[in-house]
Amino acid sequence: MFITPEELYKKRRQFLKLGVGAMLSSSLINSKLLALEFSSDKNPQKLTLTDEELATNYVNFYEFSTNKKKAVEYAKNFDVKNWEISLSGELEKPIKLTMEDILKFPLEERIYRFRCVETWSMVVPWIGFELRHLIEKAKPTSKAKYVKFTTLFDKEKFPDQNALFPTIKYPYTEALRMDEAMHPLTILAVGMYKKPLLGQNGAPLRLVVPWKYGFKSIKSIVKIEFVENEPKTTWQEYAPNEYGFYANVNPNVSHPRWSQANERALGEFFTKPTLMFNGYEKEVASLYANMDLKKNF
Numbered sequence: 684m685f686i687t688p689e690e691l692y693k694k695r696r697q698f699l700k701l702g703v704g705a706m707l708s709s710s711l712i713n714s715k716l717l718a719l720e721f722s723s724d725k726n727p728q729k730l731t732l733t734d735e736e737l738a739t740n741y742v743n744f745y746e747f748s749t750n751k752k753k754a755v756e757y758a759k760n761f762d763v764k765n766w767e768i769s770l771s772g773e774l775e776k777p778i779k780l781t782m783e784d785i786l787k788f789p790l791e792e793r794i795y796r797f798r799c800v801e802t803w804s805m806v807v808p809w810i811g812f813e814l815r816h817l818i819e820k821a822k823p824t825s826k827a828k829y830v831k832f833t834t835l836f837d838k839e840k841f842p843d844q845n846a847l848f849p850t851i852k853y854p855y856t857e858a859l860r861m862d863e864a865m866h867p868l869t870i871l872a873v874g875m876y877k878k879p880l881l882g883q884n885g886a887p888l889r890l891v892v893p894w895k896y897g898f899k900s901i902k903s904i905v906k907i908e909f910v911e912n913e914p915k916t917t918w919q920e921y922a923p924n925e926y927g928f929y930a931n932v933n934p935n936v937s938h939p940r941w942s943q944a945n946e947r948a949l950g951e952f953f954t955k956p957t958l959m960f961n962g963y964e965k966e967v968a969s970l971y972a973n974m975d976l977k978k979n980f
């Protein structure tokens with residue numbers, strides 16, 4: 684990729700804007716992104732990117748707060764130093780990875796539509812790598828049928844985990860069927876808008892599954908387990924009639940309390956129709972060929 688000195692200068696300016704705290708905590712990720720060691724997405728579908736301010740301020744991260752403003756405020760000094768991700772379960776042998784190890788995977792920019800179950804949507808230029816590369820490295824056994832993800836549990840870092848009555852049961856967990864996890868659209872993201880992820884967006888490492896509702900895209904991952912049976916996930920346990928295991932974006936299956944037919948893109952006034960599998964039908968419909976999508980919602 685050809686980089687002009689001006690582009691490089693602009694990147695440095697962006698880097699400086701991140702502030703000292705963020706610089707220290709994610710200097711490693713910064714240096715990799717700063718060096719532009721990721722391939723850019725040519726955006727063939729010409730998706731209009733959501734304004735960066737909106738995508739980094741209108742967030743859902745219950746561990747900090749259910750209030751979107753407060754979540755951003757509390758996430759400001761989120762410290763990701765010495766972050767480790769453990770891989771265990773049905774594997775040849777358990778593995779521990781540092782962010783340094785993680786950043787050795789080939790990083791790419793991926794411009795994806797993102798649809799929250801709450802009916803807002805956005806288009807984000809993520810930076811990450813295909814989860815399948817990590818799975819291949821981990822060498823799961825033939826018994827591994829599902830991949831389960833867990834967010835950090837740390838009452839000092841996450842105010843809602845420390846509350847007398849936490850909003851949901853922590854740690855937050857999510858899971859994918861192995862073929863979903865191996866799908867080339869499924870990525871682990873370390874950045875967005877050409878910069879490292881901010882605390883509120885799931886630093887230092889989060890999942891992004893663009894054809895599923897946003898709650899599947901679990902943030903600040905510390906544990907990845909390979910398991911034989913379908914795991915119960917946080918939202919499924921919270922309200923099984925409202926949040927299914929699959930959570931595929933589907934305009935024809937309503938949430939029990941609201942329709943999923945339309946969505947409002949952040950920054951836009953009018954709503955627009957929601958697309959089947961969030962616009963990734965061609966790529967992923969075959970994964971669910973023989974399934975009743977109303978039952979397996």
Ligand code: MTE
Pocket residue numbers: 738741742743744745746798799800834855883884885896897898899900901902903
């Ligand atoms: N991961 C954790 N650990 N905790 C959360 O509260 N919220 C989910 C998902 N991942 C959540 C999470 C929901 S409901 C959505 S819509 C997306 O994160 C929002 O991602 P964003 O805030 O980066 O837009």
